[in-house]
Amino acid sequence: MLLPDQTYEACGPGPVSPPLHALLRAHRVPPEFFCANRTRRRHSGGGEEAGAAAAAGAVAGAGATRRRTRHQRRRNDASSSNEAVHLQRRLLSLSSELVTLRNHLHVGAGGAGGAGGAGSQPAVPPRAHHLPPPPAALPHHPAPPPPVNAYTDACNALTLTAARAHRPELARLVHDAVRHQADTGYPQAIILSGVSGSGKTHASMVLLRRLFDVAGGGPETDAFKHLAAAFTVLRALGTAATPANSHSSRIGHFIEVQVTDGALYRTKIHCYFLDQTRVVRPPPGERNYHIFYQMLAGLTPDERAQLHLEGYGPQDLRYLASPHQRRAEPEDAARFHAWKTCLVILGIPFLDVVRVLAAVLLLGNVQFIENTEGGAEPGGEAELAAAAALLVATIVRRANSLKRLGSTLGTLSSDSNESVHGPEAARRALSAGAARAARAGARSMAALNDAVRHATDGFVGILDMFGFEDAAPSRLEHLCANLCAETMQHFYNTHVFKSAAESCREEGVACPLEVEYVDNVPCIDLVSSLRGGLLAALDAECAAGGSAEQYVSRVRAAHRAHPRLADARPPHARRFAVRHYAAEVTYDAADFLEANRDAVPDDLLAAFDSATCEFGFATHLFGAELKALAAQGGAANAGGGFFRASPTVAAEGGSTLTQDFHTRLDNLLRTLVHARPHFVRCLRANATETPMLFERATVARQVRALQILETTQLMASGYPHRMRFRAFSARYRALWGRGARGERGDRGERAERGERGERAEREGGAECARVLRSVQAAAAPPAPASPAAVRWALGKRHVFLSEGMRQVTTHHFEYPHYKLINLPQIRHSFYPYHVRTSLPETAILGYYLPEIKSNKKKLTTIVLILQTWA
Numbered sequence: 001m002l003l004p005d006q007t008y009e010a011c012g013p014g015p016v017s018p019p020l021h022a023l024l025r026a027h028r029v030p031p032e033f034f035c036a037n038r039t040r041r042r043h044s045g046g047g048e049e050a051g052a053a054a055a056a057g058a059v060a061g062a063g064a065t066r067r068r069t070r071h072q073r074r075r076n077d078a079s080s081s082n083e084a085v086h087l088q089r090r091l092l093s094l095s096s097e098l099v100t101l102r103n104h105l106h107v108g109a110g111g112a113g114g115a116g117g118a119g120s121q122p123a124v125p126p127r128a129h130h131l132p133p134p135p136a137a138l139p140h141h142p143a144p145p146p147p148v149n150a151y152t153d154a155c156n157a158l159t160l161t162a163a164r165a166h167r168p169e170l171a172r173l174v175h176d177a178v179r180h181q182a183d184t185g186y187p188q189a190i191i192l193s194g195v196s197g198s199g200k201t202h203a204s205m206v207l208l209r210r211l212f213d214v215a216g217g218g219p220e221t222d223a224f225k226h227l228a229a230a231f232t233v234l235r236a237l238g239t240a241a242t243p244a245n246s247h248s249s250r251i252g253h254f255i256e257v258q259v260t261d262g263a264l265y266r267t268k269i270h271c272y273f274l275d276q277t278r279v280v281r282p283p284p285g286e287r288n289y290h291i292f293y294q295m296l297a298g299l300t301p302d303e304r305a306q307l308h309l310e311g312y313g314p315q316d317l318r319y320l321a322s323p324h325q326r327r328a329e330p331e332d333a334a335r336f337h338a339w340k341t342c343l344v345i346l347g348i349p350f351l352d353v354v355r356v357l358a359a360v361l362l363l364g365n366v367q368f369i370e371n372t373e374g375g376a377e378p379g380g381e382a383e384l385a386a387a388a389a390l391l392v393a394t395i396v397r398r399a400n401s402l403k404r405l406g407s408t409l410g411t412l413s414s415d416s417n418e419s420v421h422g423p424e425a426a427r428r429a430l431s432a433g434a435a436r437a438a439r440a441g442a443r444s445m446a447a448l449n450d451a452v453r454h455a456t457d458g459f460v461g462i463l464d465m466f467g468f469e470d471a472a473p474s475r476l477e478h479l480c481a482n483l484c485a486e487t488m489q490h491f492y493n494t495h496v497f498k499s500a501a502e503s504c505r506e507e508g509v510a511c512p513l514e515v516e517y518v519d520n521v522p523c524i525d526l527v528s529s530l531r532g533g534l535l536a537a538l539d540a541e542c543a544a545g546g547s548a549e550q551y552v553s554r555v556r557a558a559h560r561a562h563p564r565l566a567d568a569r570p571p572h573a574r575r576f577a578v579r580h581y582a583a584e585v586t587y588d589a590a591d592f593l594e595a596n597r598d599a600v601p602d603d604l605l606a607a608f609d610s611a612t613c614e615f616g617f618a619t620h621l622f623g624a625e626l627k628a629l630a631a632q633g634g635a636a637n638a639g640g641g642f643f644r645a646s647p648t649v650a651a652e653g654g655s656t657l658t659q660d661f662h663t664r665l666d667n668l669l670r671t672l673v674h675a676r677p678h679f680v681r682c683l684r685a686n687a688t689e690t691p692m693l694f695e696r697a698t699v700a701r702q703v704r705a706l707q708i709l710e711t712t713q714l715m716a717s718g719y720p721h722r723m724r725f726r727a728f729s730a731r732y733r734a735l736w737g738r739g740a741r742g743e744r745g746d747r748g749e750r751a752e753r754g755e756r757g758e759r760a761e762r763e764g765g766a767e768c769a770r771v772l773r774s775v776q777a778a779a780a781p782p783a784p785a786s787p788a789a790v791r792w793a794l795g796k797r798h799v800f801l802s803e804g805m806r807q808v809t810t811h812h813f814e815y816p817h818y819k820l821i822n823l824p825q826i827r828h829s830f831y832p833y834h835v836r837t838s839l840p841e842t843a844i845l846g847y848y849l850p851e852i853k854s855n856k857k858k859l860t861t862i863v864l865i866l867q868t869w870a
């Protein structure tokens, strides 16, 4: 039976913990034990609450009749305050009995499970001990703060106070990911996507902050300060002002926070670089945060003398005097100050960093050339770009290799390969991996290692990659960013649309709706196919020493009839257009070849050899290149050769920028397919970064590109979620109560012991059906708005659930102490919802619909957060 949840919610000094609550339900502890007064009010009332009580009663059938009689009797008893006191005493003694019982159950179930793997789970699966209670459920806050980019706050979320960074929808997501990771050991990946400027980086920082609150000991820990410092330093080097976003990330991040038993174990940042030439030569209309120039401008005369830089200084940086730069100067100076402080936290001496720059300047390769605006621009771009790229790589390495000794949180390191789940997890992983390898008849030491790695790397990852951009005209860095956005879109399509439809088909479940979505594979093929794709053709052109024009004609010839390739408008010998999932983008290939080579001359690097260079840090930065140079005969032989400016993933030399980018993207995907994804789709409210302005056309474009309509259609009418019978009943059977457990003794446990075969599956399915029928009945009228929203079906091995059913089931189980059955509220917050924009498509469904009211204008923003079940 499902007890009306508001009964629990209203009682006692604090909420009942979810596991205890589930246990109470399983044992049919009457709600009156928790709050006599509340019970009386509810029963003397009527309307909705009585309706909810009636709905709950219907679930229990004959048992409910008995209970109602008891209920009535207790209601009379409770009219006396003495009796209320008496009941409260009983509650206390009952609580301690229940704790004992719970312990007994956990121990007993573990024992009964025998060899059991998943089957050894107790009726209520153990939770992470460290997890704080889930964030306040939305039913209490029908109008949470704006969850999507309304351009009201440009602060670094990592430095915000918790209150300012309060984003309930993101907090719930983090809690769900950590909880799931703790329950299953399975890696979790929170994937942010959306166009440039939609708020991915901002949201990723809020998520990271929240992750530390939930599992990392909060923002006062060294681990958090260290990560925040690394972020600040990286953002200063890797953020630029572009037409789409004045704080656009030019470095993508995947932050792996490894958690074990619900607590942070270590963190790792993976970075994805685009073309580094922008460090010294941003495209027209764009601007970098000139940390390098601030470095020079901020040096004291003593420091200049110490670095032999007397000849250089602000007077050389006349470009700072151009009107655009003057406006930016105070902002850059403030960033520079914060940046310097963060270097200290990372343990990187500021002067070491300046020495790198000094070394490059003193080599005489960088001169400042007057530009058309009367400002100065640096020459010697390759050298400066190389120094910048390597400096960034060093900062990432430093951020990943800090050791935190003697900490309860373990070690912050990327170096170690040790298991984060201890020997037991490693053993399980090994046996799972071994079984798989044997079945496949594998050559598979590699497969085994892979299995171990993935089963033991229980991370919660936050992925913030490049958003879609359509700068006019676009360069190679934009092509890479857009390939990345296309790949993430494809990952989403496959996970959400394709696999949902395929599993329904495989298991013979009649899906009420086949969602038609736009597959972007042809576009990904056009760009990245190894046989003649745009990137492969670029490599070929670089190898042939061709020109931009030759490259474009090569591409045109190879893909003349390709539906995603178009001519630039107006036609241009160096330009071509690609029809991406979000829009058509025109690329100018003028700098494609040079950027793809990404080369720095070897004689420059030879100057950093320890024999000739007194700056140890510079030698350290170029360590790998100097080693390679030494192997080729040393500095004496330098001259005419090239090294790559950006850090590379290729073991051998000779790779190009796009090859590296592609390889990194592939590796990232390999990690993502092993994780349970959580998608956060971000929308920007307008194209001009104006605070509190909602532009319908801009939002509509993004809604269409991200296929939000198709997604919500699937959520509303399809079966987007599925779960194995055994996993489902292990987790949710408590919702069905004692009867279920009695029968489980005969049937469910047999399945748990690992018996295979159809019969066990059938019985597992029957048990799931009982649970689901109970839940469905409890969510019966007067809600949800559309009964069709709460649907489920049984396949051969999986239960299939509609989004409404998933929400009801999860909330019965996860957040029982909130008013989950308070149906009018839940309808507004959690059920498919008609979003009131003026888009022609009127059936957009969203999880949250906050309204921002400002200057009597009513604005609406949408954020769709998709949580999927594995």
Ligand SMILES: Nc1ncnc2c1ncn2[C@@H]1O[C@H](COP(=O)(O)OP(=O)(O)OP(=O)(O)O)[C@@H](O)[C@H]1O
Pocket: 146, 147, 148, 149, 150, 151, 152, 153, 154, 155, 194, 195, 196, 197, 198, 199, 200, 201, 202, 203, 245, 247, 248, 249, 250, 465, 466, 467, 468, 682
């Ligand atoms: N929820 C929000 N409320 C207010 N301002 C926001 C919000 N989200 C983002 N912003 C602001 O909007 C701007 C763009 O956000 P952000 O840089 O996170 O976008 P992005 O999607 O990561 O873009 P890119 O792909 O170009 O890196 C930033 O100045 C940021 O502070």
